[in-house]
Amino acid sequence: xxxxxxxxxxxxxxxxxxxxxxxxxxxxxxxxxxxxxxxxxxxxxxxxxxxxxxxxxxxxxxxxxxxxxxxxxxxxxxxxxxxxxxxxxxxxxxxxxxxxxxxxxxxxxxxxxxxxxxxxxxxxxxxxxxxxxxxxxxxxxxxxxxxxxxxxxxxxxxxxxxxxxxxxxxxxxxxxxxxxxxxxxxxxxxxxxxxxxxxx
Amino acid sequence: xxxxxxxxxxxxxxxxxxxxxxxxxxxxxxxxxxxxxxxxxxxxxxxxxxxxxxxxxxxxxxxxxxxxxxxxxxxxxxxxxxxxxxxxxxxxxxxxxxxxxxxxxxxxxxxxxxxxxxxxxxxxxxxxxxxxxxxxxxxxxxxxxxxxxxxxxxxxxxxxxxxxxxxxxxxxxxxxxxxxxxxxxxxxxxxxxxxxxxxx
Amino acid sequence: xxxxxxxxxxxxxxxxxxxxxxxxxxxxxxxxxxxxxxxxxxxxxxxxxxxxxxxxxxxxxxxxxxxxxxxxxxxxxxxxxxxxxxxxxxxxxxxxxxxxxxxxxxxxxxxxxxxxxxxxxxxxxxxxxxxxxxxxxxxxxxxxxxxxxxxxxxxxxxxxxxxxxxxxxxxxxxxxxxxxxxxxxxxxxxxxxxxxxxxx
Amino acid sequence: xxxxxxxxxxxxxxxxxxxxxxxxxxxxxxxxxxxxxxxxxxxxxxxxxxxxxxxxxxxxxxxxxxxxxxxxxxxxxxxxxxxxxxxxxxxxxxxxxxxxxxxxxxxxxxxxxxxxxxxxxxxxxxxxxxxxxxxxxxxxxxxxxxxxxxxxxxxxxxxxxxxxxxxxxxxxxxxxxxxxxxxxxxxxxxxxxxxxxxxx
DNA sequence: CGTTAATCGAGACGGTACGTCCTGTCTTCGG
DNA sequence: CCGAAGACAGGACGTACCGTCTCGATTAACG
Numbered sequence: 001x002x003x004x005x006x007x008x009x010x011x012x013x014x015x016x017x018x019x020x021x022x023x024x025x026x027x028x029x030x031x032x033x034x035x036x037x038x039x040x041x042x043x044x045x046x047x048x049x050x051x052x053x054x055x056x057x058x059x060x061x062x063x064x065x066x067x068x069x070x071x072x073x074x075x076x077x078x079x080x081x082x083x084x085x086x087x088x089x090x091x092x093x094x095x096x097x098x099x100x101x102x103x104x105x106x107x108x109x110x111x112x113x114x115x116x117x118x119x120x121x122x123x124x125x126x127x128x129x130x131x132x133x134x135x136x137x138x139x140x141x142x143x144x145x146x147x148x149x150x151x152x153x154x155x156x157x158x159x160x161x162x163x164x165x166x167x168x169x170x171x172x173x174x175x176x177x178x179x180x181x182x183x184x185x186x187x188x189x190x191x192x193x194x195x196x197x198x199x200x
Numbered sequence: 201x202x203x204x205x206x207x208x209x210x211x212x213x214x215x216x217x218x219x220x221x222x223x224x225x226x227x228x229x230x231x232x233x234x235x236x237x238x239x240x241x242x243x244x245x246x247x248x249x250x251x252x253x254x255x256x257x258x259x260x261x262x263x264x265x266x267x268x269x270x271x272x273x274x275x276x277x278x279x280x281x282x283x284x285x286x287x288x289x290x291x292x293x294x295x296x297x298x299x300x301x302x303x304x305x306x307x308x309x310x311x312x313x314x315x316x317x318x319x320x321x322x323x324x325x326x327x328x329x330x331x332x333x334x335x336x337x338x339x340x341x342x343x344x345x346x347x348x349x350x351x352x353x354x355x356x357x358x359x360x361x362x363x364x365x366x367x368x369x370x371x372x373x374x375x376x377x378x379x380x381x382x383x384x385x386x387x388x389x390x391x392x393x394x395x396x397x398x399x400x
Numbered sequence: 401x402x403x404x405x406x407x408x409x410x411x412x413x414x415x416x417x418x419x420x421x422x423x424x425x426x427x428x429x430x431x432x433x434x435x436x437x438x439x440x441x442x443x444x445x446x447x448x449x450x451x452x453x454x455x456x457x458x459x460x461x462x463x464x465x466x467x468x469x470x471x472x473x474x475x476x477x478x479x480x481x482x483x484x485x486x487x488x489x490x491x492x493x494x495x496x497x498x499x500x501x502x503x504x505x506x507x508x509x510x511x512x513x514x515x516x517x518x519x520x521x522x523x524x525x526x527x528x529x530x531x532x533x534x535x536x537x538x539x540x541x542x543x544x545x546x547x548x549x550x551x552x553x554x555x556x557x558x559x560x561x562x563x564x565x566x567x568x569x570x571x572x573x574x575x576x577x578x579x580x581x582x583x584x585x586x587x588x589x590x591x592x593x594x595x596x597x598x599x600x
Numbered sequence: 601x602x603x604x605x606x607x608x609x610x611x612x613x614x615x616x617x618x619x620x621x622x623x624x625x626x627x628x629x630x631x632x633x634x635x636x637x638x639x640x641x642x643x644x645x646x647x648x649x650x651x652x653x654x655x656x657x658x659x660x661x662x663x664x665x666x667x668x669x670x671x672x673x674x675x676x677x678x679x680x681x682x683x684x685x686x687x688x689x690x691x692x693x694x695x696x697x698x699x700x701x702x703x704x705x706x707x708x709x710x711x712x713x714x715x716x717x718x719x720x721x722x723x724x725x726x727x728x729x730x731x732x733x734x735x736x737x738x739x740x741x742x743x744x745x746x747x748x749x750x751x752x753x754x755x756x757x758x759x760x761x762x763x764x765x766x767x768x769x770x771x772x773x774x775x776x777x778x779x780x781x782x783x784x785x786x787x788x789x790x791x792x793x794x795x796x797x798x799x800x
Numbered sequence: 801c802g803t804t805a806a807t808c809g810a811g812a813c814g815g816t817a818c819g820t821c822c823t824g825t826c827t828t829c830g831g
Numbered sequence: 832c833c834g835a836a837g838a839c840a841g842g843a844c845g846t847a848c849c850g851t852c853t854c855g856a857t858t859a860a861c862g
Contacts, residue, residue, distance in 0.1 A: 013837030014827045020839080037316075039240040044817055053840040058819065121376050152399050158379045159388050160397055166366025176321050179358045188359050196396020197360055199352050213806025214858045220808080244848060253809045258850070416833070444822065453835045458825075516637075521776050552799050558779045559788050560797055566766025576721050579758045588759050596796020597760055599752050613811030614853045620813075644843055653814040658845065 016060070023050035024057055028071040033105035038068065038116045065126070072113065073130050075103050087145035088190055094138050095164060095186035135161055163193060216260070223250035224257055228271040233305035238268065238316040265326065272313065272330055275303050287345035288390055294338050295364060295386035335361055363393060416460075423450035424457055428471040432513075433505035441468075465526065472513065472530050475503050487545035488590055494538050495564060495586035535561055563593060616660070623650035624657055628671040633705035638668065638716040665726070672713065673730050675703050687745035688790055694738050695764060695786035735761055763793060 027050035031041055043064060047054045061067040084090045117124045117131075138161055145151035167174075167189050174180050227249035231241055243264060247254045261267040284290040317324045317331075342360055345351035367389050427450035431441055443464060447454045461467040517524045517531075542560055545551035567589050627650035631641055643664060647654045661667040717724045717731075742760055745751035767789050 010829075011837085012829065012835065014829090014839075016838065017827095037238065042817060043819080047840095051840085053842090054819080055821080055841090056839065059838075063819085124376055149399055151397050152395075155397055156388065156392070158377065159385075159392055162367045162380065162385075163363060163389060163392060167362045174362060176324050177358065180362065185359075185362075188356065189363060192356070192359055192363060193393065194396055194398040195352075196394055196398070197351050197355055198394040198396075199349055211806075212804065212860065214808075215860090216807065242848070243850070247809095251809090253811085254850075255810090255852080256808065259807080263850080420834080442822075443824065451835095453837090454824075455826080455836095456834060459833080463824080524776055549799055551797050552795075555797055556788065556792070558777065559785075559792055562767045562780065562785075563763060563789060563792060567762045576724055577758065580762065585759075585762075588756065589763060592756070592759055592763060593793065594796055594798040595752075596794055596798070597751050597755055598794040598796070599749055610855075611811085612809070612855075614813075616812065617853095642843055643845080647814090651814080653812095653816095654845080655815085655847085656813065659812075663845085 017056075020050070020052050020056050021060070023052055024060070024067070025071050025074055026050070027052075028067060029075070029103075029105050029109065032068075032071070033108040038064075038113060041068075043067075065123075068113075068116075069126055069130070072109070072127070075106050075109070075130075087141060087148070087150045088194060090141045091138070091164065091190045092187045094141065095189065135165070138164060160193070164189065217256075220250070220252050220256050221260070223252055224260070224267070225271050225274055226250070227252075228267060229275070229303075229305050229309065232268075232271070233308040238264075238313060241268075243267075265323075268313075268316075269326060269330070272309065272327070275306050275309070287341060287348070287350045288394060290341045291338070291364065291390045292387045294341065295389065335365070338364060360393070364389065420450070420452050420456055421460070423452055424460070424467070425471050425474055426450070427452075428467060429475070429503075429505050429509065432468075432471070433508040443467075465523075468513075468516075469526060469530070472509065472527070475506050475509070487541060487548070487550045488594060490541045491538070491564065491590045492587045494541065495589065535565075538564060560593070564589065617656075620650070620652050620656050621660070623652055624660070624667070625671050625674055626650070627652075628667060629675070629703070629705050629709065632668075632671070632712055633708040637712055638664075641668075643667075665723075668713075668716075669726060669730070672709065672727070675706050675709070675730075687741060687748070687750045688794060690741045691738070691764065691790045692787045694741065695789065735765070738764060760793070764789065 024046060027046045028041070031045060031049060032038075041064065043054060043057055046052075046067070047057055050057075057067065061070065084093060113127065117127050139157055142151065142155065142157050142160055146153060146155055146157075167185065174182055174185065224246060227246045228241070231245060231249060232238075241264065243254055243257055246267070247257055250257075257267065261270065284293060313327065317327050338361055339357055342351065342355065342357050346353060346355055346357075367385065424446060427446045428441070431445055431449060441464065443454055443457055446452075446467070447457055450457075457467065461470065513527065517527050538561055539557055542551065542555065542557050546553060546555055546557075567585065624646060627646045628641070631645060631649060632638075641664065643654060643657055646652075646667070647657055650657075657667065661670065713727065717727050738761055739757055742751065742755065742757050746753060746755055746757075767785065
């Protein structure tokens with residue numbers, strides 16, 4: 001093409017391998033999902049699992065935190081499902097997706113990053129760009145429920161958000177609980193919080 | 201000993217220092233409360249903080265897990281508060297105690313052990329003796345509410361438990377949330393779950 | 401070219417740069433002469449010094465050993481000096497040429513390759529084609545001395561060769577010796593070995 | 601003992617293992633003797649060969665150079681043999697000891713350190729305390745020969761020294777030479793240099 | 801009141817992972 | 832096709848801790 005734009009000037013030398021990029025991210029997610037905590041997750045282990053030299057990782061990311069952030073960002077489900085017929089069904093769907101879908105590793109990883117973001121405001125802010133879009137979807141569903149009259153008009157959206165997400169975050173702990181079924185949890189949570197626990 | 205009762209047979213040699221015991225437990229809790237995750241919490245750091253040799257720790261505990269367990273067990277508030285005048289007030293009180301009281305470090309530590317117990321059923325069971333008594337208190341308050349007619353007769357106690365505890369576990373994450381006040385969270389959570397979010 | 405002789409069929413594409421060839425050889429010799437050992441001498445360093453890409457080197461030589469061999473072969477003085485008037489003068493001249501002439505780097509490089517050829521018989525043999533011609537010149541001078549009666553008839557030529565070359569090889573070590581002058585060393589060595597050290 | 605001297609105050613903590621010291625030195629000498637050059641010799645290889653952690657090496661030596669120096673110092677034969685009946689026999693004995701005795705690795709290592717000490721005056725000086733004592737013994741034998749009239753009165757001791765040591769340093773190269781026998785080399789060298797090569 | 805024995809702080813032990821640097825090879829572009 | 836630039840997998844660097852061990856000194860109860 002003889003026309004103008006020099007789209008991407010293209011730096012000299014061999015371009016970075018896309019295969020390596022993917023292998024590193026996948027290895028990171030796999031290791032996280034295998035239950036390793038953020039702190040015990042080692043660059044050396046990631047490199048070995050990805051079949052990659054350590055330098056290839058450090059060429060792309062400054063350290064473990066930056067790599068982790070990008071790895072988790074790839075899990076950022078591209079808007080899982082915005083709309084259904086009722087607020088109740090939408091919420092159940094969304095909460096189910098914080099769970100095993102779309103990437104089955106997500107449910108395993110989430111509790112691992114919880115203490116990570118808890119450590120400091122700095123860590124917390126670093127993950128806002130990943131967490132907030134997900135929360136926004138839930139928030140908008142709640143707002144729609146208020147507007148449509150399905151939910152109470154005086155509802156504290158932020159509080160409700162925290163209560164919806166909390167149980168799901170600890171759902172892995174509930175796996176071994178004899179009286180609860182993790183698969184049905186989202187629906188039960190939504191139903192309970194819709195109705196309230198107080199007697200009528 | 202020529203006397204009767206062999207109370208404690210008393211082994212020969214220098215007895216173990218009580219000061220060391222306490223210093224180690226305190227150092228462990230301090231470090232956990234400072235936001236370190238379970239994995240990065242090192243025996244070496246505990247020993248240094250406690251002013252104690254590493255062997256002094258390994259002589260008492262088999263490893264990090266055993267020490268952690270005992271340290272957290274000392275936080276096991278000796279029955280925080282059994283009874284109030286209403287289920288609502290009791291729940292608020294109990295949830296507040298999962299928070300900053302009685303030991304201010306408790307709230308900081310709880311999110312740290314979450315991924316730890318999540319790792320495997322083995323880890324999970326190891327902490328049951330600490331977690332379950334606390335849950336039992338909440339459970340009995342809920343049962344009393346059902347019996348007294350304050351709560352719905354068909355209430356799923358285990359599910360309700362999970363929903364009450366979830367938001368509190370992630371309350372540290374909410375510290376930096378602009379629209380939520382961690383101190384008021386327990387009361388808000390209880391009120392919301394009592395009433396439900398559905399419009400009447 | 402429309403003219404006649406297609407001497408060398410001339411492969412297609414850009415011909416190899418003679419400048420690069422020379423620059424690589426020169427860079428190799430320079431680095432060796434700067435006292436680097438054979439093992440620390442890196443292709444990367446040679447490429448950088450020559451202002452050349454690493455691939456440009458690997459396209460011409462199979463590896464470090466092959467490059468080194470060719471580089472040293474260029475130092476193979478094209479018959480330094482065959483004949484003088486006396487065996488003594490010839491030897492002094494030859495030893496001086498193992499030293500700073502004709503290429504001043506030769507004296508610096510020789511001790512570097514010593515441990516290299518020492519490593520295995522394989523390495524040793526690889527450099528025979530460079531070393532032996534030089535030794536042959538000395539050998540023939542010695543033989544001429546025996547024939548002419550200047551040297552003892554029962555002389556062990558190989559042994560004498562080793563004794564003449566040894567001191568020169570370590571002459572760099574002698575640079576800092578306060579009582580020896582490297583420049584005069586060849587003459588002194590020849591004179592001493594001619595006369596012997598035993599009292600008469 | 602109630603008397604004075606507090607010999608060695610003894611620092612607290614576990615004392616350093618003598619076994620480790622020895623294993624490290626032995627591993628270093630073994631690897632050097634196996635023909636590795638100084639530069640390719642890695643701390644990691646030494647640690648592996650010695651069955652020792654890297655930290656155990658770095659706790660004792662600042663780096664490769666310091667370790668090498670101490671390793672070679674242990675080869676410093678504690679006065680190989682001072683005196684015989686003739687200067688000739690003494691020299692043969694001493695030169696033989698620069699060779700395979702007392703430690704058979706010495707002959708293999710010497711050519712390896714030659715380019716090392718050659719690199720700079722700094723490196724050269726660092727090994728003076730190892731090299732010079734050995735040279736001193738030879739020097740004193742030569743001086744004794746001059747005093748006793750066995751050697752020429754006008755002998756240049758330093759030059760003679762260089763000529764005696766040179767051939768031995770390159771004796772490994774001579775291993776594969778068909779016409780020379782490394783074992784007999786010292787005697788041949790001494791005899792030749794005593795008599796001179798000039799015809800009488 | 802000296803013996804005995806388990807404790808203490810201290811720190812070295814064999815390891816593992818760190819993040820950096822350099823190896824020799826491979827892969828892209830522009831000349 | 833060549834040349835430079837530079838990414839690739841691999842591996843050694845020197846540091847920092849890991850959990851274990853070994854040391855001299857301390858500290859009680861027992862004989």
